[in-house]
Amino acid sequence: MKIAVLKETRADETRVAASPETVKKFVGLGAEVAVQAGAGDGARFSDAEYRDAGAEVRPSAADTAQSADLVLKVQRPSSEELRVLGRGARLAAVLSLFDEPDSVEAYARLGVDAFALDLMPRITRAQSMDVLSSQSNLAGYKAVIDAAAYFGKALPMMMTAAGTIAPAKVFVMGAGVAGLQAIATARRLGAVVSATDVRLAAKEQVESLGATFVTVDEEAMKDAETAAGYAKEMSQDFQKRQAEFVAEHIKKQDIVITTALIPGRPAPKLISEEMVRAMRPGSVIVDLAAVQGGNVALTRPGDAIEIDGVTILGFNNVPGRLAADASSLLARNIFNFISAFWDEDKREFVVDWDDDIFKGVALTRDGAVIHPAFASEDPAPAPAATTKDAAGDDASASEGADDAG
Numbered sequence: 040m041k042i043a044v045l046k047e048t049r050a051d052e053t054r055v056a057a058s059p060e061t062v063k064k065f066v067g068l069g070a071e072v073a074v075q076a077g078a079g080d081g082a083r084f085s086d087a088e089y090r091d092a093g094a095e096v097r098p099s100a101a102d103t104a105q106s107a108d109l110v111l112k113v114q115r116p117s118s119e120e121l122r123v124l125g126r127g128a129r130l131a132a133v134l135s136l137f138d139e140p141d142s143v144e145a146y147a148r149l150g151v152d153a154f155a156l157d158l159m160p161r162i163t164r165a166q167s168m169d170v171l172s173s174q175s176n177l178a179g180y181k182a183v184i185d186a187a188a189y190f191g192k193a194l195p196m197m198m199t200a201a202g203t204i205a206p207a208k209v210f211v212m213g214a215g216v217a218g219l220q221a222i223a224t225a226r227r228l229g230a231v232v233s234a235t236d237v238r239l240a241a242k243e244q245v246e247s248l249g250a251t252f253v254t255v256d257e258e259a260m261k262d263a264e265t266a267a268g269y270a271k272e273m274s275q276d277f278q279k280r281q282a283e284f285v286a287e288h289i290k291k292q293d294i295v296i297t298t299a300l301i302p303g304r305p306a307p308k309l310i311s312e313e314m315v316r317a318m319r320p321g322s323v324i325v326d327l328a329a330v331q332g333g334n335v336a337l338t339r340p341g342d343a344i345e346i347d348g349v350t351i352l353g354f355n356n357v358p359g360r361l362a363a364d365a366s367s368l369l370a371r372n373i374f375n376f377i378s379a380f381w382d383e384d385k386r387e388f389v390v391d392w393d394d395d396i397f398k399g400v401a402l403t404r405d406g407a408v409i410h411p412a413f414a415s416e417d418p419a420p421a422p423a424a425t426t427k428d429a430a431g432d433d434a435s436a437s438e439g440a441d442d443a444g
Contacts, residue, residue, distance in 0.1 A: 040071070040386060042072045043110045044056055044072065044073070045075050045112050046076070046077050046078040047113050047114060048120065049114050051359060054113045055084060055366045055370070056111035056131075056370060057373065057374075060371075061374040062094045063092040064378070072094040073096075074094045074096050074103065075103040081359070081366075082366035082367075101123040104125070105125070109129045109388065110124055112132035114132060116130065121146075121151070126149065128152070133170065134158075137304075143408055147407055152404055155402055155410075158399050159396065159399055164379075164396075167371075167372065167375040168396075170369050173371075173372055174369060177357075177358045178220075178327055179219065181360050182221050182296045182298075182357065183209070183225050185325055185360075186209075186294045189352065192207060194209075194228040194229050195207075209232045209233075210292040211225070211234040211295075212236075212295065212297045212298065213298035213299045214244060214245050215236075217298045218298045219248065221298070222234055222245060223248050230294070233252075234250050239260040253284075256281075282311070285309065285310070289310065289317075290317050290319075293323070295310070297324070297326050297334035298328065300328050306328035306332045307334060308333075308335070310335040315335065316346065319348075320349065322349045322350070323351075323352065324350070324351045324352065325352045326353045329355060330356070335353075340353050341355045
């Protein structure tokens, strides 16, 4: 089986879908691996390291993808990249389908079997394959580090001969994977931390990390979580009362971190312009939902701005700001998925189309759209499995909606 690892071409993307470590493991399984030259540059993985791990380094995307059974990427391919994939090839990437639903038809039209890493079902045996959770964990950490870098004061309480410095107050909005890591990191740095989430189940998690859970109405939160573990969008009444509560709470905060995302929809606005202007000069807001429009009304995606002395950080691809670790974790997620379905005798990755994991991540098969969320009302039946089905892909669960508010 031939695996191709392509270099990312989208703006701000520093990660790579396979590390030298996982390339070595793929080779150990019996796979042939080709890596596009420079694919690991953003994560500080050199071409020499990939060669030492057993990969063949090729000069272009077309050369790398030639005859590949499985193509690995971090983000969805551009139209130019799609054209280099051979018919029957399989693609694994974070495809962001709710942002570009028309891309599903393109994969089918080109005969590419596409697997969306961001649609991995949230089941126990898929935890080690959960790409978005691993990336969100790093994003939560980096959010606090970025906030501390822009905050003009110390975070912990300091008692000195010249006097005492009060600890910074940090407020985290959304207690999913990113939010919980932000809480833990801020606490380790000595800040006084409070947090909120629409799911009442998050209260115990927040408090276990030493933070204070705050909300306007615990009763309204009891039914605010789906069976899949994601947060539901709350009623207009709850949102109004919560906004009024938050407006008062954030006036007293030094750092606010927002993490609320809803798959396929613009990020909910949690902080209005009036709330921003009511904060003390020197305060910092980190908006982890900037890529989907932001939780803050004034967020400028991809940039850091200052409004009346309040800094708003809306960096895109926050995990990519820790490219080496982000790539290493993502690559391990992908390897864990592939190795879980690896046939040692045939030395190939066997796709079990009836497995719950594949039902969650498989978009297209043999030219047909098969995922129920994207298939037409009368989709053509998928052809019977062939020996080509022994290739496959990786997947990963989504965390963004974990923090939906």
